[in-house]
Structure formats: C-alpha cells, structure tokens
Amino acid sequence: MRINYAPSTPPTTNPDGTPLPEAEQKATAEVYERVAARRKPRPLIPLDLALLHSPPIANGYNALLGAIRTQAVMPQDVLELSVCRVAILNGAVYEWNAHAPLALKAGVTAAQLQEVKSLPISTFTPEGKIINNVEKPVGSSLTDFQWDVVIFTDAMTKNIKVDDAIFAAIKSRFSEREVVELTVCIGAYNMVSRFLVTLDVGENNDKSMKDPVNIESELKK
Known part of the structure; x- marks a missing residue:
C-alpha cells in the first residue's frame, strides 16, 4: 500500500509514541471491536487496516457498508x-x-x-x-x-x-x-x-x- 497499514490491534499510543488519552483509547478499541465483529470469522482485512488510521471514518464506513450488506431489502x-x-x-x-x-x-x-x-x-x-x-x-x-x-x-x-x-x-x-x-x-x-x-x-x-x-x-x- 502507498501508506503503512494501521495496527491490527487497537493502538494505545500516537504514531510519535506519545500515549493516547484514555477516552480515545477506549473509543478506538470499540471501533476495532465493531469492525472485527462484522468480519467474523475472518480477521481484519487490508481495507480495514487502511481505514483504521482514522477510527471515526472506519466506524462510519463499517456502519454504512454493514447496512448495505446485511439490512437492505434489495436482493x-x-x-x-x-x-x-x-x-x-x-x-x-x-x-x-x-x-x-x-x-x-x-x-x-x-x-x-x-x-x-x-x-x-x-x-x-x-x-x-x-x-x-x-x-x-x-x-x-x-x-x-x-x-x-x-x-x-x-x-x-x-x-x-x-x-x-x-x-x-x-x-x-x-x-x-x-x-x-x-x-x-x-x-x-x-x-x-x-x-x-x-x-x-x-x-x-x-x-x-x-x-x-x-x-x-x-x-x-
């Protein structure tokens, strides 16, 4: 990929090594859990690990695409x-x-x-x-x-x-x-x-x- 992939587990530090605030760590971990739940039984895929550089974006993407794939009435x-x-x-x-x-x-x-x-x-x-x-x-x-x-x-x-x-x-x-x-x-x-x-x-x-x-x-x- 043209940039690095995000970690496959929820990070606790920023890219520069400084710790993430506790609230942000918790929110990020929750996003990882939601994305992983949609992928089960598969692990996170490269697309997930690209999007997870921005957990809020990954979270919104996961919700939208999950709705299209699992909640649409269209065959x-x-x-x-x-x-x-x-x-x-x-x-x-x-x-x-x-x-x-x-x-x-x-x-x-x-x-x-x-x-x-x-x-x-x-x-x-x-x-x-x-x-x-x-x-x-x-x-x-x-x-x-x-x-x-x-x-x-x-x-x-x-x-x-x-x-x-x-x-x-x-x-x-x-x-x-x-x-x-x-x-x-x-x-x-x-x-x-x-x-x-x-x-x-x-x-x-x-x-x-x-x-x-x-x-x-x-x-x-």
Whole structure:
C-alpha cells in the first residue's frame, strides 16, 4: 500500500509514541471491536487496516457498508452485480476479486458475471443520454433487469447524471426503498473503489481481475 497499514490491534499510543488519552483509547478499541465483529470469522482485512488510521471514518464506513450488506431489502444478487460493475468501470482489482465470488454465491452465473466484466464501458452525451449499449446484445446472458442495473451503474459511475429513461427502467422494476438502496450501494462502492485504487490497498493494482469461471471452480472445491 502507498501508506503503512494501521495496527491490527487497537493502538494505545500516537504514531510519535506519545500515549493516547484514555477516552480515545477506549473509543478506538470499540471501533476495532465493531469492525472485527462484522468480519467474523475472518480477521481484519487490508481495507480495514487502511481505514483504521482514522477510527471515526472506519466506524462510519463499517456502519454504512454493514447496512448495505446485511439490512437492505434489495436482493444481494442485484447489489453484488452493481458492485462488480463498479469495480470494472473503476479498475478496482481488489473490489472485483472480493465481490465476484459474493455475486456468484448470491446467484449471478459465471456467464453473466463474465458479461459484466467484458461489456464495453457505456458512453453518454452531456445531457446524460446513452450513446452505446443502447440495447442488450442479442444472445446476452444477462436478464432484462440485470441489464437495466448494469446500465444504471454505468450512468451513475461514469456520467453521474442519469437520464430519465435509464432511471425510469430502474424505477419500474423496484420499490422506492430498493431504488434508494441500489443508488446508495453504487455510490458507496464507487467511494470504496476510489479509496482502494488510490492507496493501492492490498497491493492489487498491478494484478489481474480473476476470471468468473475460475472463481466458480474455486468456490466448488
């Protein structure tokens, strides 16, 4: 990583060796406990150890992403599909390699995930209208609603301004709560991908994104 990782256990001193105030030590330890609880049974991951340089930020991140992952009513296959597309659009190898297996476990097929990986990045007019990827390709393995989610993800990520037609497709398929959850998920994982790539968390920037078929084979072992 481009900076050092934070300690894997709650620090009791500042980087210069001076002791942390007792209240800050207690607050920091509580953040570590909350982050560790969300990761169980796994240990803290490199992303956690990057964020824990700032315990308040790590705490807020943990709460938001934990809510998206465990409290959203939007089906996980939809959310993971959007996260994987964000990873492709932003070149976030760490994010793709972490979430592609989750997408497969949630029910996205390897063929569908491969299409998410290989589909050209959508382009848009200044007004937000899509230029390419106007229609789902003939023979696409993606369902119609998956296609709409991918294009919505492209619009939010690459253009920010989402055309009314693209938004209408999402609004017609999901409840207002689900629309909010999907929109927050895409926005949140754009933040995550930018953090991961900028700091090269996990030293993944020069690595390849795993092939969905190979990931599927690993999951079956």
